[in-house]
Amino acid sequence: MEKQHITIIGGGIAGLTTAIALKRIGHTVSVFEAAPHLRPVGAGISLGPNAINAFAALDLKQALLGRGRLVRTFHILDHRGGILTRTQVPSDLGPGVLCIHRADLHAFLLEQLDPKELHTDRRVASLVQDHEGVTVRFTDGGEHHAALLIAADGIRSAVRRCVLPRVQPRYAGYAAWRGVVHLPGMGDIASETWGPRGRFGIVPLADDHVYWFATSNALENDARFAAFRIADLQRHFAGYHTTVRQVLAHASDEHLIQGGIHDLPPLEHFAHGRVLLIGDAAHATTPNMGQGACQAIEDAVLLAHYLHNTPDATTAFRAFEQDRMPRTSWVVRNSRTIGGVGQWQHPLAIALRNALIRRVPPRIGQRRFDLANNVRFPHIPAVSEPGLEKTTSTRTRMAVHH
Incomplete structure (x- = not known):
């Protein structure tokens, strides 16, 4: 399709990655963020092989890998530290999972954009669509017009409220706390401990x-x-194994992040005329598969692919929706199930769960990991590259999940 100006609402991982991808294929972008400053909220984040492959499609993989730590082994433990199950990143999936501070990922994405394309302290009040484009009106009285609008403004999306006012996040049933500590000698294994007082992850x-x-x-x-x-x-998890207590001994209140865990029920559509919902605005998931940011990054790359390879936005948005809805629904559904089982509290239920997990062949858990992560993406050619031909192939080695 012809090159156009595109509004992106949301300056997080989804919005910034989308801006990078759309600029790469020749569109101009304006990114609007509600917060007064572009400061990431969060602590650590895990980017699976699927997200790393998506960045490879944008020629950003090698630069990104140096910003974090690659991990190949993941354990689920009982509260005494015994191993319930192991998951390995197979060598054919790449270098591993990139574990990175959210602030470092955010800074990396910002480095790829012109500051003039970023606008902070702009909160969406309403939208108006017509045959020429979308006008977004902000609470400060300003407005902005563009051919298309991409909503990447998170689980409590203001844009989604405009097009789907009845859709609300749903609570998963548990609260979460997060932080980052300096603690040498912890090794290269990520773990999650499941016990009677909840779960504790170390990455x-x-x-x-x-x-x-x-x-x-x-x-x-x-x-x-x-x-x-x-x-x-510390009191709540006092009965957990030594490593959990060691991490909490080094943690501080200053950088503690707390909040409830929510996701979104499956939407009937991501596309609404010239408006497209992506990332958490479209398919927010609980964090139990480590796929929230990964799916947003996949969105960005595949949106660029379809916009580059279809004659108009309507066709591109339809193709994007048909591609993304089955996969993201599968992630949301499986992640919610994993979280529910991991949060069991009754001693008999925990004993039964742990016994069953230990008896399940490792290939079962490995298969779920592979389905989430074993994805390849078409290269997104930059406008400056010779032969900006259309890329007709989409993802490879990707199962459709129902």
Whole structure:
């Protein structure tokens, strides 16, 4: 399709990666972020082989790999530290999972864009579509017009409220805490501990840092858990194995992040005229498969692919929707199931679960990992590259999930 100006709402991972991908195929972009400053919210993040392959399609893989730590082995443990199951990243899937501080990933994405394309402190009030494009109106009274609008503004998307006002995030049933500590000597294995007080994850990052997260069953907006500090978490997980207690001993209240875990029910459509929902605005998932950011990055690359290889936006959006809806629904559904099982609290249920997990052949868990991560993407040619021919192949080695 012909090159156009495109509005992107949201300056997080989804929005910035989309801006990079769309600029690469010749479109101009304006990114609008509601926050006063482009500061990432979060701690660590894991980018699976699928996300790394998506960045490879943008010729950014090698530059990105140096920003984090590659991990190939993942353990699920019981609360005493015994191994329930192991997952390995097969060599044919690439160098591993890139574990990176969210701030470092955000900074990397910002480096690929012109600051003039980024606009902060702009909150969406309403949208108006016509045959020429989309006009977004902001709460400060300003407005912006473009041919297309990509909504990448997260699980509580203001754009989604305009086109799907009845859709609301759904609570997963547990609260979460996150942080990053400096803790040398933790090795190259990521782990998640499942026990009677909730789950505790430990993920190695670059420069001897460790990303940790914890979950506990809670009512939505539970004031008691919202007030938890590190000392409370230390008491809460006091019966867990030594490594959990060691990580919490190095954690501080200053950088503690707390919040409930939500996802989105499957939407009937991502495309609404000249407006397209992507990332968490379209298919927010619980974090149990480490696929939230990965799916947003996949969105960005495949959107660029379809816009480059179809005659008009309507056709591109339809193709994108048909491609992405089965896969993202599979991720949301499986991630929610994993989280539910991991949050069991009753001692008998936990004993049964752990016994069953230990008896399940490793290939079963490995298959789920492969389905989520074993994806290849067509190269997205830059406008400056010779022979900007259309790329007719889409993803390869990708199963359709229902």
